Amino acid sequence: MTKHRLEIKVILLYFAVILFIIGMYFRTFQFVYMEHEKKIMGEESIATLQTIQTAISTVIKSANDFSKLVLADEVIQKVMNSGDLFGNISEQSALNQRIYAQTQFSDLIESVWFIDSKNQILSIGDQSNDFYSIDSLHDFTWYEPVLLKKGGYELVVTTQEETNSISMIRPYKNLENFEIIGFYSINIKIDALRSTYLNALDQGSEEIVIMDQEDNFICKDGVSILDKGEFARFNHKLNNMTKDSFMEHIKVNGGRYLIxxxxxxxxxxTILRILPIDMKRYNTEMLSINIILIIISSVLILIGSVIISRAVTMPIQLMLTHMKQAETGEFYKIHEKSFFKEFTILFEGYNLMIEKIQLLIRQTIEKQKIIRRVELNEMQEQMKPHFLYNTLDAIEALAMLGENKKVCELVQALGDFYRRSVSKGRDMLTVAEEIKIVEDYISIMKIRFSDTFIEQITVDESALNYRLPKLTLQPLVENVFQHGIREKEEIGHIFIGAKMDKTILHIWVMDDGDGIPTHILEHIKSKSQKEEQTSFGLRGTIERMQLIYEERFSYRIENGELTQIHFYVEMKEY
Incomplete structure (x- = not known):
């Protein structure tokens, strides 16, 4: 009896040790796993905020571009140079029409106001116009900061009737002597900023705010989690950090949040985002199944039954086989039934894990596709033709000279070029369509630069139906004019072609101009991000092709008697 009691004590002690180890393992695993998930959650949130940051910077850049157009407008220059916004009714009306025409359907610009040298203010908006006078510009808090910008802009946040607005204020200068003759402001719609993050915001559980350095709210959406004082504390903390981002876990009213x-x-x-940490997302089911397995295995070892041991080892072997297959990337579910209910639960847990792994893989692939799509879209935006203003200037010059026929030809060629470039939203065009775009572009350049060059286009029929990313050839031809033909004093020659060499699509652009400068070629080969405007079209096209085709794309650039650019793409299908 004493022997059996000792055995029982040993068994109970052994069982207690197992339970203690399991409990410690559970707590440690739970803590490590939860901390890891919180870190992933924070990194994903920061990535989302960085995307919002890029979108907001784009909105501000668009407003800045619009302000430059206003500064360069001849009608507005004339009115502002007169020194009196209200001195000439017809000129004031023309100014109103210019601004109103560009703001009434804009999702970005809410209104524009001007201050002339007499401190008279004219406000032009999509809803109504207003005008009044002030005693002194020094009454405005933005006056000194704008002057210190030396022609740049100052963003000012104002609040009226509990509604925030952003004004991009800058001095208005005479473009002949660059003297300041007044001030003007481009008032940005708050909804233009809000639209950059509303799709990523869960209105029922999260909160996103945009603040300036004075702790003013520019935008604020979602549930109210923190008060303004708490936001100001985190705003100061972020502004005083050397890094451009931060994450922190906080407790608010008993709830756990990630900011x-x-x-x-x-x-x-600064952009701040507060979202709840859902403790339920941390899955401990797999850990519980492991604990059950340890307990069952330990009990079976203590019992020492051969039959039960065999019944145990066979399901384990089956599990190990599937886990080995999982290590090689083959995820198969276990469909066999076991005599023991515990192993059935284990198999169900394993199958659930396999399902979640497969789901995670699919989600990862989808995320990569989304990232790739964003990269391609950004690259596509960068590759849009940037000679529009030069062409419009040429149209204006021809019109002033009375060259109506050439004006019509140039407008038609420009329209054909952009119609083909848009291509009904398609990202991929056939070689034939790319050639048509190049022909439209060359037609424009012939009108602009007269007969200063001769082009020769040679395309094999076998290559016509293969597809390339939109606007692949045109930037290469544009590069010819930037670095070759335009600087040449005599008639230049351009050779454009495409052909198939087995499965390789070979396209080329050659010219007998002055060639691409050596420092630009070195910059392209180094893939440096500095000097972004240097040979942007050629560099951007190469980067885009590398992003899309990876190892299937190669290129060759040579300077010699002919400047040669060759692209080679391995084609799998049309």
Whole structure:
């Protein structure tokens, strides 16, 4: 009896040790796993905020581009140079029409106001116009900061009737002597900023705010989690950090939250996001199944039954076989039934794990596709033709000279070029369509630069139906004019072609111009991000082709008697 009691004590002690180890393992695993998930959650939130940051910077850049157009407008220049916004009714009406025509359907610009040298203010908006006078510009808090910008802009946040607005204020200069003759402001719609993050915001559980350095709210959406004082504390913390982002876990009213933030350094803005940490997302089911397996295995070892041991080892072997297959990337579910209910639960847990792994793989692939799509879209935006303003200037010059026929030809060629470039939203065009775009572009350049060059286009029929990313050839031809033909004093020659060499699509652009400068070629080969405007079209096209085709794309650039650019793409299908 004493022997059996000792055995029982040993068994109970052994069982207690197992339970203690299992409990410690459970707590440790739970803590490590939860911390890892919180880190992943924070990194994903910061990535989302960085995407929002890029979108907001794009909105501000668009407003800045619009302000430059206003500064360069001849009608507005004439009115502002007169020194009196209200001195000439017809000129004021023309100014109103210019601004109203560009703002009434804009999703970005809410209104524009001007201050002339007499401190008279004219406000032009999509809803109504207003005008009044002020005693002194020094009454405005933005006056000194704008002067210190030396022609740049100052973003000012104002609040009227509990509604925020952003004004991009800058001095208005005479373009002949660059003297300041007044001030003007481009008032940005708050909804233009809000639209950059509303799709990523869960209105029922999260909160996103955009703040300036004075702790003013520019935008604020979602549920109210923190008060303004708490936001100001995190705003100061982020602004005082050397890094452009941060994450922190906080407790608010008994709930756990993750707060992340990023800076917009140039504008001095910060974006803060607060989202709840859902403890239920941390799955401990797999850990529980492991605990059951340890307990069952330990009990079976203590019992020492051969039959039960065999019944145990066979399901384990089956599990190990499937796990080995999983290590090689083959994820198969276990469909066999076991005599023991515990192993059935284990198999169900394993099958559930396999399902979640497969789901995670699919989600990862989808995320990569989304990232790739964003990269391609950004690259596509960068590759849009940037000679539009030069062409419009040429149209204006021809019109002033009375060259109506050439004006019509140039407008038609420009329209054909952009119609083909848009291509009904398609990202991939056939070689034949790319050639048509190049022909439209060459037609425009012939009208602009007269007969200063001769082109020769040679395309094999076998290559016509293969597809390339939109606007692949045109930037290469544009590069010819930038670095070759335009600087040549005599008639230049351009050779454009495409052919298939087995499965390789070979396209080329050659010219007998002055060639591409050596430092530009070195810059392209180094893939440096500095000097972004240097040979942007050629470099951007090469980067885009490398992003899409990876190892299937190669290129060759040579300077010699002919400047040669060759692209080679391995084609799998049309």
């Amino acid at each position: 992340t933030g990023v800076k917009i350094p140039k504008e001095g803005y």
